[in-house]
Amino acid sequence: MKRLHLERLANPQLLALAAVLLINWILFPNFFRITWQDGRLFGSAIDVLNRGAPVAILAIGMTGVIATKGVDLSVGAIMAVCGAVAATMVVAGYPTPIAVIAALGVGVVCGLWNGFLVAVLDIQPIIATLVLMVAGRGIAQLITEGYIVTFNDPTLIFIGTGSLLGFPMAAVIALVLMILVTLVVKRTAIGLFIQAIGVNRSAASLAGINSRMLLMLVYGLSGFCAAIAGILVAADIRGADANNSGLWLELDAILAVVIGGTSLLGGKFSIPLAVVGAIIIQAMNTGILVSGFRPEFNLIVKAGMIILILMLQSPLVGSAIGFFRRDDKRVVSK
């Protein structure tokens, strides 16, 4: 059993993360230097966790969606909407908890709307979520009336920039959410049902799985995650920017999920590995930034890194190396 656990650590995602961190360390020897200051940890590595949190949170919801053979393009726009809701409400004088709950509720409603289009009206997910991807920014602008709504609410700001046990709040929230969602999915039958729908929706429905309800749940969760990410981003800059909040982050989230080994064709999925994927992406971003390269390099290096990681996951390369094939050889004990 021990051996099995060790082998499980040798998955492509963690190896890739180690490689990225190693390169960062070589290019910028101070990468892992962490200091304690004002009751919290500071350093580039901590920064990776903090900056990577929004995409990691999006990736948690996106994993479920992609596992059902869907995709959610609207999460960036939902972030903007929910950030706008939270910001305008605290500015209008509502108590912070009410504003946060309202923003989360709006995110869930947006997600359920996507779920309705996909599950009930049977619209292809890429088109169904494109609707809100486009319309969401408009809605966010209507809410903020075209301005960047800034606020000074201390509770909200604490959610974005505070710390718990020295770790940035955003990272703590992402970690807690990851653990919660993973536990729910693993401890209930929901994980199995999500996989079944992703592998073969008609067979799953014939086997008695309520695929509509499950798709609503999955898209609703994605909306909920986007709402959390939206609140975090708004709280971080102390303002809701309808135009730029969460812009293109849906693509990073999809990428994180794919790096995490969940196939766009649906089926087997892993939420923790998708979070690792998000951290890999952020580690690259931060690495390029702190090691003094021009930010323009960022996109190109990112693309090269993605190709490398995806190649490691390709069955062809995997069998050529023979190293990552770990599950086929186990013999069942009778």
Add this chain to the structure above:
Amino acid sequence: MADTHYVLEARGIMKIFGNHVALDNIDFGLKAGEVHALLGENGAGKSTLIKILTGAYQPDGGGIYVDGAQVSLDNPLHAQTFGIGTVYQEVNLLPNRSVAENLFLGHQPLRFGFVNFRKMEADARVILKNYDLNIDPSSELGSHSVAVQQIVAIARAVQLSGKVLILDEPTASLDRNEVERLFEVVLGLKARGLAIIFITHFLDQVFAISDRVTVLRNGKLIETRALDALSRTDVVRLMLGKDIAFSGATDVEPSEAPNEVLLEFKGYGRKRSVLPFDLTIHKGEVVGVAGLLGSGRTEVARIMFGADPADQGTVRVNGQPTAIRKATDAIKHGFGFCPEDRKAEGILGDLSVRENIVIALQGKLGWFKALNRDEQMEIAGRFGESMDIRAASLDMPVKLLSGGNQQKVILSRWLATDPAFLILDEPTRGIDVGAHAEIVRTINRLRDEGMAMLVISSELDEVVAYSSRIVVMRDREMVAELRGKNINPGVIVQAIANNPDEAVA
């Protein structure tokens, strides 16, 4: 006219896929001015032959002759230049373009290099008149009924080729009036001297318009005959290869006092799918369903299970009226369903054997009463053993198993839910002999344990062997119910072929 003059002829056609002989030395001749039905069950080689006649496939042996001269057809477009056109079951046109554009797509009348719409629509009007179609050529094709679209497709094929017309199940999605409309068109073309090949699963339609019939079975030519010398029974016998003198009386005792009634379907049906039927199913009874492919067998199974909900009629389970609108409703009442298309609707290919077996039970338990891994292993292991599922590991993806083992997995999936009523659609199709025997054994065992079953199968010997009763489907209608000691494949063949007097044994 000499009988030997064929517009289109195939001699000694061979087609081999891998080491499977799809067509074995087929001779086929088509005369001008005839409607020639091409019949055979699935896998008999009909579509392979059609693909060779239209140039989509190249034969591995033999030759194709048009008006007596040997030709080689490179592709369907090339076949068109020899006058051979095809209309498929699904209309292969552009629904969002006008009727006229569809008629002339690819060879529109041009003027200064631009499409001359006025001439095109005028020409289209002339063509449509030939078919008694009074529609506006500039209207969108998709705005018309499937039947009209089908006629437009025929008109286009005739316009382009004009000598041989191949109709591949053109009536599959039409209702009765529409079929008649289509037949008028076909008979009109026949009168104009076209040679027409007609492929369908509906025997009535064969007898309604065909002059001759060619029957294929397992890639071999069985017979080409003039239809007026044949009865329906003869045709069914040719297709299924069953000798009418076959003696295979059922070994099931006809229970004079049957067990309690489990299910009562009354006037149960679905538009464009199955005509309303009445059927009562008792506990401990296997109801066999016989009928040709496309007769509505699978549709009956699907509406019973709620996969396609019924839109008329009522169902009682244990005497209680209820509604089965979707699969989960059916499962709640203890139904299980092994679909015909294992790969598309049965297995969850990438998931493990274990997950495939527990999925229906877990679906019944709901989201929160999750079976843990050990429980799953226990259930999967139990059925793996009792059903003799040959898998290297219960954790391997089910898609790596053989067809027979996949079928056992799906059967196990339902047995795990402890069903009261099991619907099996072609449970033994395409599986090896060993698995076949195992599944037949299981059906017998479950019946003896008191489970009710509905089993659809093309294997008549097999249906006879395990069924307590047999219902016969023809043209989407439940036409006969056979019971008693004297059920044998011959009787079923007669019932399929519509011989009501002889059918009641």
